[in-house]
Amino acid sequence: MNAPLGSAGKTSNVPLLDVNRGNAPLREEFIAALTRVVDSGRFLFGPDVTQLERSVAERCEVEHAIGCASGSDALLLALMALDITDYDEVIVPSFTFFATASAVTRVGATPVFVDIAPATFNLDPACLERAITSRTKAIIAVHLFGQCADMTSILAIAKAHNIPVIEDAAQAIDAKHGGKPACSMGTIGCLSFYPTKNLGGMGDGGMLTTNDGALAERLRLFAAHGMxxxxxxxxxxxxxxxxxxxxAVLNVKLQxxxxxxxxxxxxxxxxxxxxTSSGLHHTLGLPIALPGNEHVxxxxxxxxxxxxxxxxxxxxNEAGIGSEVYYPIPLHLQECYRSLGYRPGSLPETERAAEEVLSLPIFPELTSAEQQTVIARLDELLLPRRAMAA
Structure with a gap:
């Protein structure tokens, strides 16, 4: 697909994400919703918060949803409510955003990093069982890039060892595994409303979910100074x-x-x-949605x-096309976790992913022409390598 790139040999700009393009059609709805809040003066614990909690609980098919300040705080609060503390271990994937592991460290516990399944970039259940010790007090399963981890296998292992599972669904609201929504399968689910997420606010925001009423009250308690x-x-x-x-903004966008x-x-x-039609699938590894998963x-x-x-x-980038590497340095190789003793080669699939992954524009408002521009440019860049391999 060697589409022309224009007289200057460069494409028009294709951003990785265009937040303004998504927000612009809803501008008047945002202004009306924000005006109602301003006029009410209820900037904390207002009715919009209650409405959003109810809507998210219904969407995730859980009994309780508790708003909090960010997805990072959601992870921290989940660990606090489960009494994770010093000398405890929490199993986490290394191929994820830093907040997944830093929350563990912030409560005094030790993150135990495990490898990923290469097809999904999510925690590999085959590696999970081997990482469990007498100090393991929780497992954080990350639903990376919008696809649920293999919760059927993860929950079976966790149940056998009586270990709670926290779902880090910061990137995966509305994703499903075996017909069950993200944040409905584990002990606690964690969501992020950071502006780049599928449901993004105009700043930080987060949500916790659970079917346990007593645990929901503990989550609210810990989020309010324990008061x-x-x-x-x-x-x-x-x-x-x-x-x-x-x-208020999120209630508008949720619709x-x-x-x-x-x-x-x-x-x-x-x-x-x-x-695929261009033959690039022979050179690139394309992402897949596993059977039984609904990828978002x-x-x-x-x-x-x-x-x-x-x-x-x-x-x-030189051609004006946005892309990003999530994540170039695995957590087990970050300087701040050097004392844990991991070395290059410790988690081979994680390290291979960190060297190979590249995320392309996929935001909802991306046009067909923009997408064809991305594909055409990739075709030009990788054509020599394909020819050599032929």
């Missing part, structure tokens, strides 16, 4: 509230989430068809092997 009633502190908590202004999800899926199918495509992440990833990213 209930006022000035009576039963535990040492933190200050983590979902602002009413953020909830469009299903449509945006369909558009992301169509864009993923468009990439698959275009990259927070990212469309390809693999570019043979040390070519950084070159391709640079050339795309």
């Amino acid at each position: 209930n009633p006022r000035y009576h502190h039963r535990v040492i908590g933190i200050n983590s509230r979902l602002d009413t202004l953020q909830a 469009h989430l299903a449509q945006w999800g369909q558009q992301r899926t169509q864009n993923a199918l468009g990439y698959h068809a275009g990259l 495509w927070n990212q469309y992440t390809v693999r570019i092997p043979n040390g070519q990833r950084n070159m391709v990213k640079q050339r795309l």
Whole structure:
């Protein structure tokens, strides 16, 4: 697919994500919702927060949803409510955003990093059992890039050892595994409303989910300085509230989430068809949705092997095409975790992914022409390598 790139040999700009393009059609709805909050003066614990909690609980098919200040705080609060503390171990994938592991460290526990399944980039259940010790007090399963981890296997292992499972679904609201929504399968689910997420606010925001009423009350307690009633502190908590202004924006956007999800899926199918018909699938590793999973495509992440990833990213950038590497340095090799004793080669699939992955634009408003531009540029960049392999 060697489509022309224009007289100057460069494409028009194709951003990795265009937040303004998505927000612009809803501007008047946002202004009306924010005006109601301003006029009410209820900037904390307002009715929009309650409405969003109810809507998310219904969407995730759980009994309780608790707003908090961010997805990072959601992970921290989940660990606090489960009494994870010093000398405990929490199993986490190394191929994820830093907050997954830093929350473990912040409560005094030790993250135990495990490898990923190469097809999904998610925690490999085959590696999970081997990592469990007498100190293991929780497992964090990350639903990376919009696809649920193998929760059937993970939950079976966790149940056999009586270990709670936290779902890090920061990138995966509306994703499903075996017909069950993300955040409905584990002991606690964690969501992020960071602006780049499928359901993104205008700043930070997060949500916790659970079917356990007593645990829901503990989560609310820890998110409010451990205070209930006022000035009576039963535990040492933190200050983590979902602002009413953020909830008002998210309530507007939630009405469009299903449509945006369909558009992301169509864009993923468009990439698959275009990259396959051009023959690029012989050079690139294309992402897949495993049978039984409903992928929501927070990212469309390809693999570019043979040390070519950084070159391709640079050339795309020069052509005005956005792309990003999530994540270039695995957590087990980060400087701050050096004392844990991991070395290069400790988690081979994680390290291979870190060297190969590249995420392409897949936001809902991406046009067909923009997508064809991305595919055409990749075709030009990788054509010599394909010819050599032929």
